[in-house]
Amino acid sequence: MNPLASLPAMCAFQLLALIVGASVWSGTALAGGDAPPLDWSQARAVPIVTGLEGPANFALAPDGSIWYAEVYRGNLSSFDSVTGLRTVRHHVNSVASGDERGLVGFALDPAFEANGVFFLYYTEPTLNASAGLNKLVRIEDGRETVLALIPGAEEHNGGRILITPDGTMFVSTGENQLRWPAQDPKSLLGKVLRMTLTGEPVAGNLEGLVFSKGHRNVYGLAYDPGTKELWATENSGWRRDEVNIIRERGNYGYPECEGLGLNGVSTPCPTDKGYTEPIMTFYENGSAAPTGATFWRGEFYWASLREGSIHHLWQDAGAWKDEIVYKTEGMLLDLHEAPDGASLYFSTWEGISRLDVPSIERDHTPQAAPRLAGVPGLSILVTLAALVLAFVRVRPRA
């Protein structure tokens, strides 16, 4: 038996040796709406914060600074983009590190500029060294308020935090490799949670904080500002990683069903249990270990830890298409759209980079005199000369 076949899709962060070092993909991709298409072959990553240790989550603050959480160190720090100054803003004193535990989740409050509030999701050690307790906390003026306690394990702890513009907080949890708690609405394992910014359940939830169930280990959340839908990447079993649109009270099938209608490799997925299927499943031959996800230019992008790649998922004539548009060395951990929408930012184990992707120029110039680039006014002179010649040719000879 292939030992890799038993690996969970969301492997330990140290799976560096399995990562495929690669180069830039050479194609182009169309963006949504009227945006000009992107030339991914010319994508360029600009390192912004370097020398880090596992920034599994980062956020781009309104003042231009970058806040990042290093998963095993338990440090939340800020980076001033102008001065380069780094400041540790919060340290989790007691953090269980290793595997998929640690400071695994972080988000800024929507009113962060005014109130300085942020949220963390971290694993605290327990007497059972192979377990842990995941704490979702709100931090104001350095004081922690616990919003939720979720059982922990070496793997499948979830931990992404996403706050939508209306101030609703979504949090992903893993199923601790225990499988069936994902179907129990009274368990916080294997769920997407929905709550207010003070940790209160939102009306319409399945049970308490539980917004949706039947998840294995969601570690990517993104908000579509156009449709106002919540999207999630999910680490499923080998060859069955998923992208889902998460709906209120939805059941996403785990552990009975993973991927598009397959359990194992041949058993059909039950159709009488109301499971919501993913919009996309990966792969036939491996595991991507999806991490960060974001909307950019109206379309969905997600990061793969194991490939070190950024995927673009879009609809073409009603069918979902997925394409790797960028690859980097090492593991990709988190992905965000820049506040001005001009670029993407991503984190690897070592740091945070900005990804600049030029648009393919569209030629809107009407058929007219040729433009001679770089010589101002020369095209006008050429046009005038052509007109004079035409006048001389049509003038009747004496």
Ligand SMILES: [Ca+2]
């Ligand atoms: Ca599923």
